[in-house]
Amino acid sequence: MRWSQTFIPTLKEVPQDAEIPSHQLLLRAGLMRKLHSGLFTFLPLGLRALRKVSQIIREEMDRAGAIEILMPALHPQELWERTGRLTTMKDVMFTFKDRADRPLLLGPTHEEVVTDLAAREISSYRQLPVNFYQIQTKFRDEIRPRFGLMRAKEFVMKDAYSFDTDWDGASRSYQAMYDAYVRIFKRCGLVTKPVEADTGAMGGNQSHEFMVITDAGEDGLVECDSCSYAANLERAEGVSTHVYAAPAALLPVEKIATPTQRTIQEVADFLKADPKNLLKTLVYEADGVLVAVVLPGDREVNEIKLRKALGANAVALAADHQVRALTGATPGFVGPVGLTGAKIVCDRTAKGLQDGVTGANEDGHHIIHVSLERDVKVDLFADIAMAKEGDRCPSCGGTLRVKRGVEVGHVFKLGTKYSEALGATFLDEAGQTQTAIMGCYGIGVSRTLQAVVEQSHDKDGIRWPVSIAPFQVHAVLLTPQDAASREAGDRAVAALEALGVEVLYDDRDERPGFKFKDADLLGMPIRLTIGGKSLARGVAEIKIRGVDGIQEVPVAEAPARVAELVREQLAALNA
DSSP: OBGGGSOOOOOSSOOTTOOSHHHHHHHHTTSEEEEETTEEEEOHHHHHHHHHHHHHHHHHHHHTTOEEOOOOSEEEHHHHHHHTHHHHTGGGOEEEEOTTOOEEEEOSOOHHHHHHHHHHHOOBGGGOSEEEEEEEEEEOOOSSOBTGGGBOSEEEEEEEEEEESSHHHHHHHHHHHHHHHHHHHHHTTOOOEEEEOOOGGGOOSEEEEEEEEOTTOSEEEEEESSSSOEEETTTOOOBOOOOOOOOSSOOOOEEEEOTTOOSHHHHHHHHTOOGGGBEEEEEEEETTEEEEEEEETTOOBOHHHHHHHHTOSOEEEOOHHHHHHHHSSOTTSOOSTTOOSSEEEEEGGGTTOOSEEEEOSSTTEEEEEEOHHHHOOOSEEEOOBOOOTTOBOTTTSOBEEEEEEEEEEEEEEEETHHHHHHTOEEEOTTSOEEEOEEEEEEEEHHHHHHHHHHHSEETTEEOOOTTTOSOSEEEEESOTTSHHHHHHHHHHHHHHHHTTOOEEEEOOOOOHHHHHHHHHHHTOSEEEEESHHHHHTTEEEEEETTSSSOEEEEGGGHHHHHHHHHHHHHHHHHO
């Protein structure tokens, strides 16, 4: 493809609204353009790379036995009402009515639609197992679209859905997809970390996220420095290393004035106490019922864990007026000692506290010398706190490290949540009606594309893996106005294309330095330079992106050498 015959609008300056390197580079390298908040147009180079990611996904999904279909992006709301997700996911949905006043929505995901398909078409165990997948545009009304394709309102996603006769079969389907994801991301040149994850609004009892570790990530995760344990912060378990010291004697509780000290750190500084020995008490509303949540002062509530511990559908911090009505105090002075009218749930890491500090349920006051066992009637001890840096690993006792990441893939073992709601049943060998066991498996196709750029770039531009680069080779013609140079360049590019190599041919009449800067910005894996002084010596220059040094080879041998390098790079990714 000649540069002069395609559309590559590169930018020299960093766009002001592009916050992270990958977003900046996708715009600067002319791969995409913003239409509106969370909406992007893929330009020729971006579309080529996106299609390559999609093709790798298709090949590995087919290899794993999945069957490609294409489902509508428009869904009847009635399906989502039957599963309850019209309510639980309403904040991210685009909903509307058609001209016949029928309620519809733009699909943020397709569990309901594919389960309805299975309910209509699958009736016998002989038709199972089956795994349907698609690559489709999805729509989510993000409150704050940001980071380009990382959090967009419209995006491309691969989603797959397995249906099995029993849990053993569902486990095999789950593992097949997990293994396929490992191969997909490796072939895309992306280093990912599979981590245990919460199932969230999807439901189910097991899931893993495939995370790209990056400081630009919006998701927190922990990983052990000694074993393979890794988990999203929403799911992670951390074992506290803190041991509460036993006082020489249990002193009676004492109320003291803390008139301007409201936060944990302010109270700790005022009392010269360790924040770990302070008890933080927060009032939550769980399915309409108030709950007092107690945890050490250096910990934060994990609302997902809290919801699960309570068996609630939803939890949220109570309003200030609710807190005052329950406790008589404003937030910051609430404590569990003597508190009535609400269930008290305490994080398990606080067990053993014998000389602590809590709010006094009176503004401007705290209580000291609190013994949790003696002074507080705890209704439930549970793991309700966020794991943190330095906690012990629950698997091996090693040390947990907190990192940031971007989720590019997610696999769920769903169970029967959707098949029960939508009637996806089958007759078993005995003629008895059974409910299909489901799994679902998503990959953010457009997000994966950007994640590759986020993980693989330098100060000069993108460093594409050869498998998904828009072109495998960037041929730079230095002196297009010279007939001999132009003839040599044309001949080399034709030879490369005859060998099956994808070439972007920069035939523009621009300065060499200008072309080289664009080549580095675009980041194709191999650059072939023809013309100038090297051509006068009968050689062409080969430069591997990100590797120091230039190889000089005879012009006639250059295409074969470049094709060999492309094959080597592809083989390394496919190994």
